[in-house]
Amino acid sequence: MALKAGARLxxxxxxxxxxxxxxxAGDEVLTCGGQPMIEVSQTPAEGLTSExxxxxxxxxxxxxxxxxxLEVLVTKAGSADLSLGATTLARKEAKPLPASD
Known part of the structure; x- marks a missing residue:
């Protein structure tokens, strides 16, 4: 499944x-806990284990x-990590505000 901006998974x-x-940019698979993510309208497979x-x-x-x-926004929290292929996604930190005098 090719990921598009605005896709809900x-x-x-x-x-x-x-x-x-x-x-x-590529066709890598977005995973959560080692299992591929699916569209919100789909039903999860039974018997899957997670990392x-x-x-x-x-x-x-x-x-x-x-x-x-890749950049994603989490709309519901969970207990497993997100990954793109073999790379674990990191939380994006806020940019520091400029110093005021």
């Missing part, structure tokens, strides 16, 4: 839901540090 193994802000991690936080943006330039 959900995890098959926990409660994580995301919206794609910037789609990746646990730090999880996701609601309202935070996650990006890929590789050249793929």
């Amino acid at each position: 959900r995890s098959q193994i926990d409660t994580t839901e995301v919206v794609v802000i910037k789609p990746p 646990t991690g730090a999880g996701t936080q609601i309202g935070k943006r996650y990006t890929c540090s590789s050249d793929a330039q």
Whole structure:
């Protein structure tokens, strides 16, 4: 499934839901807990196991540090990590405000 800006995806193994802000340049698969993410209207497969991690936080943006330039916004938090291919997504930090005098 090719990711497009505005696509709403959900995890098959926990409660994580995301919206794609910037789609990746390639055709890599976005996963949560090691399982491919699906559209929110689809039903998750039964009997899947997950890789646990730090999880996701609601309202935070996650990006890929590789050249793929993927950026997603988490709309529902979960307990598993997001990955693009073999690269785990990192939470995007806010840009510091300029100093005022």
